[in-house]
Amino acid sequence: MKRVFSVENRMLVERYRQALEDAGIPCQLRNEFLGGGAGELPVNEVWPEIWVADEDEQRARTLLQELKAREADPGPDWTCPRCGETLGGQFDACWNCGALRTEE
Numbered sequence: 001m002k003r004v005f006s007v008e009n010r011m012l013v014e015r016y017r018q019a020l021e022d023a024g025i026p027c028q029l030r031n032e033f034l035g036g037g038a039g040e041l042p043v044n045e046v047w048p049e050i051w052v053a054d055e056d057e058q059r060a061r062t063l064l065q066e067l068k069a070r071e072a073d074p075g076p077d078w079t080c081p082r083c084g085e086t087l088g089g090q091f092d093a094c095w096n097c098g099a100l101r102t103e104e
């Protein structure tokens with residue numbers, strides 16, 4: 001097994017794990033239950049970690065890099081076709097009226 005990802009944010013770890021499994025890469029989460037005892041240990045030793053099989057490591061790393069790149073660059077703002085609200089590129093639906101983003 002290889003560790004491919006570790007971050008303090010459990011929501012992020014869970015999201016990335018889901019993305020990997022959606023891509024057909026089985027993952028194992030480690031340290032996910034240790035967060036509460038962080039006082040005694042160096043903080044980054046208890047961050048949740050994603051581990052994958054050795055043969056999946058390269059694919060997993062590539063996929064995670066793509067995910068991170070996408071989050072760092074959410075794309076341009078867009079305007080809701082229904083209510084005219086301006087929305088950030090990371091959103092797929094209007095928070096104001098619930099309309100889905102349409103292809104431009």
Ligand SMILES: [Zn+2]
Nearest residue numbers: 080083094097
């Ligand atoms: Zn709207």
